[in-house]
Amino acid sequence: xxxxxxxxxxxxxxxxxxxxxxxxxxxxxxxxxxxxxxxxxxxxxxxxxxxxxxxxxxxxxxxxxxxxxxxxxxxxxxxxxxxxxxxxxxxxxxxxxxxxxxxxxxxxxxxxxxxxxxxxxxxxxxxxxxxxxxxxxxxxxxxxxxxxxxxxxxxxxxxxxxxxxxxxxxxxxxxxxxxxxxxxxxxxxxxxxxxxxxxxxxxxxxxxxxxxxxxxxxxxxxxxxxxxxxxxxxxxxxxxxxxxxxxx
Amino acid sequence: xxxxxxxxxxxxxxxxxxxxxxxxxxxxxxxxxxxxxxxxxxxxxxxxxxxxxxxxxxxxxxxxxxxxxxxxxxxxxxxxxxxxxxxxxxxxxxxxxxxxxxxxxxxxxxxxxxxxxxxxxxxxxxxxxxxxxxxxxxxxxxxxxxxxxxxxxxxxxxxxxxxxxxxxxxxxxxxxxxxxxxxxxxxxxxxxxxxxxxxxxxxxxxxxxxxxxxxxxxxxxxxxxxxxxxxxxxxxxxxxxxxxxxxxxxxxxxxxxxxxxxxxxxxxxxxxxxxxxxxxxxxxxxxxxxxxxx
Numbered sequence: 299x300x301x302x303x304x305x306x307x308x309x310x311x312x313x314x315x316x317x318x319x320x321x322x323x324x325x326x327x328x329x330x331x332x333x334x335x336x337x338x339x340x341x342x343x344x345x346x347x348x349x350x351x352x353x354x355x356x357x358x359x360x361x362x363x364x365x366x367x368x369x370x371x372x373x374x375x376x377x378x379x380x381x382x383x384x385x386x387x388x389x390x391x392x393x394x395x396x397x398x399x400x401x402x403x404x405x406x407x408x409x410x411x412x413x414x415x416x417x418x419x420x421x422x423x424x425x426x427x428x429x430x431x432x433x434x435x436x437x438x439x440x441x442x443x444x445x446x447x448x449x450x451x452x453x454x455x456x457x458x459x460x461x462x463x464x465x466x467x468x469x470x471x472x473x474x475x476x477x478x479x480x481x482x483x484x485x486x487x488x489x490x491x492x493x494x495x496x497x498x499x500x501x502x503x504x505x506x507x508x509x510x511x512x513x514x515x516x517x518x519x520x521x522x523x524x525x526x527x528x529x530x531x532x533x534x535x536x537x538x539x540x541x542x543x544x545x546x
Numbered sequence: 547x548x549x550x551x552x553x554x555x556x557x558x559x560x561x562x563x564x565x566x567x568x569x570x571x572x573x574x575x576x577x578x579x580x581x582x583x584x585x586x587x588x589x590x591x592x593x594x595x596x597x598x599x600x601x602x603x604x605x606x607x608x609x610x611x612x613x614x615x616x617x618x619x620x621x622x623x624x625x626x627x628x629x630x631x632x633x634x635x636x637x638x639x640x641x642x643x644x645x646x647x648x649x650x651x652x653x654x655x656x657x658x659x660x661x662x663x664x665x666x667x668x669x670x671x672x673x674x675x676x677x678x679x680x681x682x683x684x685x686x687x688x689x690x691x692x693x694x695x696x697x698x699x700x701x702x703x704x705x706x707x708x709x710x711x712x713x714x715x716x717x718x719x720x721x722x723x724x725x726x727x728x729x730x731x732x733x734x735x736x737x738x739x740x741x742x743x744x745x746x747x748x749x750x751x752x753x754x755x756x757x758x759x760x761x762x763x764x765x766x767x768x769x770x771x772x773x774x775x776x777x778x779x780x781x782x783x784x785x786x787x788x789x790x791x792x793x794x795x796x797x798x799x800x801x802x803x804x805x806x807x808x809x810x811x812x813x814x815x816x817x818x819x820x821x822x823x824x825x826x827x828x829x830x831x832x833x834x835x836x837x838x839x840x
Contacts, residue, residue, distance in 0.1 A: 364735050390737035402732045406724040414718070415725055416736035463737070 317342040317498050318363075318467060323372035325355075325362040332358045334522040335372065338500075340467070345489065345499040347509040350519035351545055356502040357399050359519070360469045363500075364396045365389045376467070391419045395460030399471040399502075403444040403452045409436055412444040412455055416463045423464035424495070432488060433458050450481035457488065467498045474508045486511050506544060518543045553811055559690040561807040567696055567765070569803020570703030571758055575780040576787060576795035577707055578754035581714070584727040584790040585747045588638060588649035594777030595657040596752045599626045600759020601768045602664060605675050615678035615764075622760045623753035630752030634745045657774075664770035672767030699761050706757060707796045714792055723747065727790070782825045788838025798836060 316339040325333040333355050340346050348356040362370045365386035374381045381389050390396070395416070404412055413429070413436060430437040433454045439447060447455060453473055460468060470489075474482045482505070489499060489512045503509040509516060510533055518526040520543060528536050550558055575597060582590045603625050604618035613621065633656065641648045681695045714720040726733040726740055734740040759773075766772050780799075787798030802821050810817040828836060 366731050366735050386731070386735040387737050387739050390735055396732075396735050398732060398735075402729060404725045404728050406728060407721055411721045415721055415733070417738060419737050460736075 316340055317344075317377060318500075319373070319375040320359075320363065321373040321375070323359065323362055323374065324370065325358050325367045326369040327358075327367065332367075332522055333362060333370075336362075336519070336522070336524055338517060338524060340498060340500055342466075342498055343493065343496055344515065345493050345501065345513045347501045347503050347513045347516045348519055349503060349506060349509060349516050349540070349544060351543075352504070354519040355522040356519050357471055358522075360396070360471050360500065360502055361398075363389075364394065364469060390416075390463075390465070393420055393464065393466045395463055395465030395468045397453075397456045397460060397468070397470045397473065399475070401452050401456040403447070403455055405443060405445040407444050408440070409442050409444055409447065409455060410440045413459045413462070416459050418463050420464035422466075424461040426462065429458050429461055432461075432491065450477050450484070453477060453481075453485060454488070457485075461492070461497075466496075467500065468492070469500050471502045472504060473501070474503065474505045482508055506540065516540075556690050558811055561811045562804065563690075563692065563696060563807075564810070565804040565807020566700050566800065567803070568806060569800035570700050571762060571776060571799075572780055572783045572803050573707055573796045573799025574703050574758040574761075575755055575776065576784045576799050577710055577792065578751040578758075579780065579784050580787075580790055580792055580795040581710070581723075581754075582748055582751035583784075584792075585723060585730075585744055586634075586638070586642070586649075587646065588641070588653065589646065590748075590751065591650055591654035591777075592633070592657040592660065593653075593752075593755050593780070594773030594775075595660040596626055596630065596755040596773070597759040597762070597776065598664065598770060598773035599629070599660065600756025601675070601763040601766075601772060602668070602759075603756060604760045604763045605673055605768045608675070615760075618760050618763075619757070623756045626756035626759075627749040627753030631745055631749040633752075634748040638748065639741075639745075661770050661774065668770065670770055672769035675763040675768050677764040695764060699765065702761060703758070706754070710754065711792055711796065779821055782821050784835075786821075786825050786828045786835060788835025791835065791837040794835065794837025 318338070318340045320336055320338040323333055323336040324331070336355070336359050338346075338359075348359060350356050358367065361367045363374050365381070365384060370382065372382060376392055376394065379392055381392060384392075404415070407415065435451050436455055436458055439451065444455065445452070457468075457470065457473065473485050473489075477485070486508060489501070492499060493512075501509065501513065510530065513530050515530060516528045516533070517524045518528070518540065526539070526543065528540065533540070548555055575593060579590055579593055582588060600622045603622035604615065607613040607618045607621060608615075637652060637656070638649065641652060677695045681698050684691045684693045685697065714723055722733060722738055722743060726738070726743060730740050762772065783798050783802050784795060786802065787794035802824065805824070806817055806820060809820045816823075832838075
């Protein structure tokens with residue numbers, strides 16, 4: 299299997315190697331086979347979304363890249379390293395930051411402790427001042443228990459804490475989920491700022507209007523596979539096709 | 547000042563002190579159990595044997611290596627903690643994905659084996675361990691004589707509990723520990739080597755039991771059963787305080803030691819059962835324990 303994958307071309311259209319190349323990614327929860335060979339490539343500085351209906355395998359794709367599923371196979375090539383066999387702490391230390399769907403704010407830690415929790419994995423993370431500039435609420439509520447924050451604030455905290463660590467690739471699982479439109483806009487602005495700062499983002503989204511405002515490219519997932527790719531500028535032209543996939 | 551509630555004052559204070567000392571051991575042992583349970587989700591039934599090993603380590607250091615009490619306070623927790631690290635790596639680690647019950651059975655079995663080995667080697671009559679010269683004698687407090695060593699045990703235990711609490715609540719390492727207790731998978735996905743942290747946490751909990759064992763060596767005689775006698779009460783303390791609660795186990799440990807001491811004064815026949823009666827009442831009224839969550 300590994301030999302076949304090694305022969306796949308790694309260079310993309312513009313000739314540069316992608317920051318992350320996922321080939322034939324499969325994942326299982328116990329007996330149930332959830333991912334059936336996901337292929338993705340993400341170039342440095344890109345914002346890419348995974349779109350698709352509930353149960354299409356978007357969240358599992360992020361979890362599999364991060365190494366937090368019980369069983370996975372295939373290839374996750376990141377910044378020149380193969381990570382498919384690595385433990386999740388090694389994957390994080392390679393420079394990947396993760397915001398899980400449930401946000402994962404710790405109730406027994408206050409806001410500052412939550413913010414400072416992920417260890418710095420490499421130099422070049424955002425300094426604390428800039429993080430507070432992006433998310434002023436976090437400074438005001440520094441001593442509050444993490445889970446006492448509003449849903450929007452918890453989402454910001456979940457994003458903020460991986461900006462410190464020097465991770466270059468951020469995996470965000472539905473940051474807009476369950477939040478008021480104003481907050482969703484604020485998170486959209488944040489993601490665009492992160493792109494300007496040179497972060498690379500893979501974003502799982504159900505909210506396709508939101509995805510449109512932040513992303514360069516969209517992958518469409520169905521039944522545990524990537525079935526289509528759409529560049530953001532072609533999105534309007536492909537609207538009908540996408541609506542069929544997403545059932546909206 | 548001769549009598550309080552019709553009880554001679556020296557008797558009352560004597561039992562209060564005894565209660566405080568027992569409470570100190572309850573607190574230190576249940577603290578270790580709470581730390582281990584919080585992160586490993588394993589009820590460490592080897593804890594009594596590890597406490598006993600701490601006392602024996604002190605005795606061996608003195609008899610075989612000529613190293614006295616102060617060295618034992620430092621070295622015994624490290625030595626016994628290291629055996630805990632090995633136990634976790636070789637055996638306990640294999641059980642994390644299974645039901646709690648398996649961990650309980652394994653650690654209970656390991657405890658029995660350790661106790662058996664020590665009984666075989668050293669007999670069950672007990673070995674003497676002398677109070678270090680610096681802590682011999684007693685202070686006259688006016689209303690009673692306080693043996694210096696007993697006062698030292700209470701103060702040292704308080705200090706050890708406070709230090710453990712500070713590490714867990716106020717340091718970065720403690721933040722990792724608290725976060726991993728809630729969601730170990732996510733903490734690892736942030737880049738923390740959680741398996742190593744679990745091993746070291748178990749080692750630290752075991753070391754705390756051994757430290758209590760060293761403190762106990764001059765008070766109780768050093769014998770293979772010293773842990774199993776104490777640990778039953780300690781489990782009741784943990785249940786009353788709430789599984790996994792750090793502050794809860796410390797407060798409950800000292801509190802129940804005092805309650806037990808007072809019961810000896812006012813109703814001596816009930817003193818052996820009072821803690822279990824309290825446990826039954828707490829379980830009925832607050833199954834999660836006095837300080838437990840949820």
